Amino acid sequence: ETGVTQTPRHLVMGMTNKKSLKCEQHLGHNAMYWYKQSAKKPLELMFVYSLEERVENNSVPSRFSPECPNSSHLFLHLHTLQPEDSALYLCASSQILAVNSYEQYFGPGTRLTVT
Amino acid sequence: TQLLEQSPQFLSIQEGENLTVYCNSSSVFSSLQWYRQEPGEGPVLLVTVVTGGEVKKLKRLTFQFGDARKDSSLHITAAQPGDTGLYLCAAGGHAGNNRKLIWGLGTSLAVNP
Numbered sequence: 001e002t003g004v005t006q007t008p009r010h011l012v013m014g015m016t017n018k019k020s021l022k023c024e025q026h027l028g029h030n031a032m033y034w035y036k037q038s039a040k041k042p043l044e045l046m047f048v049y050s051l052e053e054r055v056e057n058n059s060v061p062s063r064f065s066p067e068c069p070n071s072s073h074l075f076l077h078l079h080t081l082q083p084e085d086s087a088l089y090l091c092a093s094s095q096i097l098a099v100n101s102y103e104q105y106f107g108p109g110t111r112l113t114v115t
Numbered sequence: 116t117q118l119l120e121q122s123p124q125f126l127s128i129q130e131g132e133n134l135t136v137y138c139n140s141s142s143v144f145s146s147l148q149w150y151r152q153e154p155g156e157g158p159v160l161l162v163t164v165v166t167g168g169e170v171k172k173l174k175r176l177t178f179q180f181g182d183a184r185k186d187s188s189l190h191i192t193a194a195q196p197g198d199t200g201l202y203l204c205a206a207g208g209h210a211g212n213n214r215k216l217i218w219g220l221g222t223s224l225a226v227n228p
Contacts, residue, residue: 042218102146102207106157
């Protein structure tokens with residue numbers, strides 16, 4: 001595997017279900033991100049982990065819970081979601097403190113539908 | 116308040132035509148990136164510009180960063196159907212934050228054969 005991978009690619013879940021999204025980066029980066037992409041909105045940053053420590057949480061509802069066990073893996077645990085949470089969830093990674101530390105590399109995303 | 120304004124929002128052209136899309140802001144940024152996103156996929160980084168007035172070329176794509184580092188343009192020469200996608204600009208270094216990118220809404224480009 002190369003780059004950033006995400007599983008599953010598609011997920012349909014009921015409002016009472018619990019599921020997890022998985023992201024793995026093979027780039028040797030030290031920061032990972034979760035974004036939400038909805039129609040007619042800019043990419044919304046949800047969580048940032050730098051050196052495995054959560055450094056930013058942009059007021060995301062508690063029904064979304066991130067986990068970063070090491071610098072290569074990132075999870076997003078989902079529970080009791082709402083229909084408005086349906087969106088494309090993107091994982092990205094970057095190398096903090098590098099010359100081009102703003103450059104982020106994205107996975108293909110998980111298309112989430114909440115019914 | 117949308118910090119990055121992209122225009123046009125939608126663009127549909129014929130194969131072989133030239134086009135320019137824009138990314139504008141009233142804020143100064145340390146760097147600006149362009150990404151292309153195809154349906155059902157994540158954004159793919161095309162280029163990063165960091166110096167005011169900088170011009171970078173990637174095959175038929177020409178990227179320019181404004182002198183004041185507040186805006187950027189992407190020009191495509193002789194567009195091909197493979198150029199179809201959502202072009203996103205993202206800027207870093209706003210308010211001293213070295214982790215967070217500010218994103219535009221994107222320009223959706225369709226190149227018809």
